Amino acid sequence: MDDPTKRESAADSPGNAAGRRARADVLALLLCLLFFLQGLAFVRRVPIHNDEALFAAGIFQPITAEHTVRLFRRTIPTMVMSYIGAPKTLLYAGIFRVWPPSLCSLRLPVLAIGALTVWLFFLLLRDTIGRRAALAACALLATDATFVLTTTLDWGPAALQHLLVLSGLLLLWKFYRSERLLHLGAGFFAFGLGLWDKSLFVWMLVGLAAATAVVFPRELLSKVTFRHLAVAGLAFAIGASPLIQYNAARRLKTLGANVRFSTAGVGEKAKVLRYSLQGDSMFGYLAANEPPPRPGRAGGALEQAALALSNATGRRQSGFLMWAALAALALLPWLWNSPAGKPMLFALVFMVVTWLQMALNQDTGGGAHHVVLMWPFPHLFIAVAFTQASLRLRRAGLAVLVAFVSVICASNVLVTNQYLAQLTEWGTTALWTDAVHPLSGYMERLGAKKVYVMDWGMFESLRFLNRGRLPLLMERPPEADPALRKVLSTEGAVFLGHTTGNETAVSMSAEMQARAEAAGYRKEVLTVIADRNARPMFEVYRYRPAMATPREAAGSRTPAK
Numbered sequence: 212m213d214d215p216t217k218r219e220s221a222a223d224s225p226g227n228a229a230g231r232r233a234r235a236d237v238l239a240l241l242l243c244l245l246f247f248l249q250g251l252a253f254v255r256r257v258p259i260h261n262d263e264a265l266f267a268a269g270i271f272q273p274i275t276a277e278h279t280v281r282l283f284r285r286t287i288p289t290m291v292m293s294y295i296g297a298p299k300t301l302l303y304a305g306i307f308r309v310w311p312p313s314l315c316s317l318r319l320p321v322l323a324i325g326a327l328t329v330w331l332f333f334l335l336l337r338d339t340i341g342r343r344a345a346l347a348a349c350a351l352l353a354t355d356a357t358f359v360l361t362t363t364l365d366w367g368p369a370a371l372q373h374l375l376v377l378s379g380l381l382l383l384w385k386f387y388r389s390e391r392l393l394h395l396g397a398g399f400f401a402f403g404l405g406l407w408d409k410s411l412f413v414w415m416l417v418g419l420a421a422a423t424a425v426v427f428p429r430e431l432l433s434k435v436t437f438r439h440l441a442v443a444g445l446a447f448a449i450g451a452s453p454l455i456q457y458n459a460a461r462r463l464k465t466l467g468a469n470v471r472f473s474t475a476g477v478g479e480k481a482k483v484l485r486y487s488l489q490g491d492s493m494f495g496y497l498a499a500n501e502p503p504p505r506p507g508r509a510g511g512a513l514e515q516a517a518l519a520l521s522n523a524t525g526r527r528q529s530g531f532l533m534w535a536a537l538a539a540l541a542l543l544p545w546l547w548n549s550p551a552g553k554p555m556l557f558a559l560v561f562m563v564v565t566w567l568q569m570a571l572n573q574d575t576g577g578g579a580h581h582v583v584l585m586w587p588f589p590h591l592f593i594a595v596a597f598t599q600a601s602l603r604l605r606r607a608g609l610a611v612l613v614a615f616v617s618v619i620c621a622s623n624v625l626v627t628n629q630y631l632a633q634l635t636e637w638g639t640t641a642l643w644t645d646a647v648h649p650l651s652g653y654m655e656r657l658g659a660k661k662v663y664v665m666d667w668g669m670f671e672s673l674r675f676l677n678r679g680r681l682p683l684l685m686e687r688p689p690e691a692d693p694a695l696r697k698v699l700s701t702e703g704a705v706f707l708g709h710t711t712g713n714e715t716a717v718s719m720s721a722e723m724q725a726r727a728e729a730a731g732y733r734k735e736v737l738t739v740i741a742d743r744n745a746r747p748m749f750e751v752y753r754y755r756p757a758m759a760t761p762r763e764a765a766g767s768r769t770p771a772k
Contacts, residue, residue: 235342239333239349243326246353249627250322250363252513255314256634257497258645261668263317263366264675266291269300270307271679276300278457289453293461293468296407296454299368312678318363321370325362328370329353331377332587339384340554340595343609347616348594352587354623355532356490356630357579360497367580368409373587375405376415387434395439396446403450410454410465411575414584418565426557471573480576484566487582488533488589490626496579498633499640503744506636514635520625521632528629530622535615536589539596551599558592561585593619638744641713642668646748650707650740651676653751657737660703666718669707669749688723692730699732699754706754710739710747733757 269276269288276288336345382398405412486492569576601608708720
């Protein structure tokens, strides 16, 4: 690729060039640190999400991994679900051997992965496009509220997806320059590993393939040889081998269970794309958007500062990144024949192709954890456009670029700060409720023999928080009456559900209660667990025969006239 900063660096002496490179590297490392510190503010302030703990299905009891293999006399999980592999499971199995499960051991590793991703993004852009654009793009990415939160909380999961796609791209760039087969094989192994980690990685692979074919067809064809194809194919197959083996054994279940063409909801998915670019897609999903019965109070200097900044800036919930992307798109015709033209077109083709795949598939593309798989290409698109445009301004160009990027980054940081302020004052929604922590403690003390989880949103969290010590079960109410009565009358069995108004779409509580009442049982609530803002979230209950007690019978008699 052409380097849009060549005109500035061409006259530099070797010493000046080395100095500029070193300063750029230091600034990039500071941006990685800035990203890490932003995420660190949420590590212990946000409760665990059910899907965030999904990887533990292959670590703690009950083991519910979709597929396992026997290796060295041990059972090794390979697939957590039909479209989620076990790389994260295996990674954390090692981490938990030396660092017991907690919010810190859960989130700090993915936060470090996110910081490394920002660094790899910088290296890729520095070596292909130029230092100035690389720093601008990394500043936009490191301060992006959507990227900060989806990486730190990693309920997608998305952290490894970003790391592996950028690792693969950087290695393939090195192969393009050096012709070393080691770089080629390592790059495609990273892509295969990404596909195993989560099969939605295919969206990015198809996007990259389309962008490369459209923008760099000659460069691509120049590297297509039988030897190169063999190395790339073998390395990719090795990286994705557990996914390949699973689908060979299950008759392509990943494809059959998860790929369904649908145009339903495309308009709403486009809104989610917009919200994700603005950074406000998780207000009302992660951070509550309405005052609770008991608002929270700032517990430390950071929370006090967050609330003060929020109030001083008008509680800003959206940043300027989307408007910057639209402005960059408007600049594309003007920059078409400049060094920025091809990188911008590459990013644009990737984003369009990747988004269309999630938008036209049933049940995907409707959340920030899917949209963020397009990242960091929006940031590349914006940075390259405005870096190239700034060069047209000669001496004033750098100052204008710095001012432009600073304004966008400041708006990003204000959005991130608003999440922190809102979490402090109003707490979380039911999907992220902190009530799961006292629920976990209560269930451990209760000592139930069987725990029937009647709604989505707590099973994985409880398994993680209790390290597999709870006898958790998540089953639909039995259809047959004898089987139902056996469940209801099991000694020491309890049921868990959300309180009224907080149920999810897959709640089975109402169905179970209706069948229990028809079978002659009544619901007996043992306790209701509220969050720290006094919102009732969970109820723990059991079923008892509906036969009236003597006291109830006496109370129901009509007084004699």
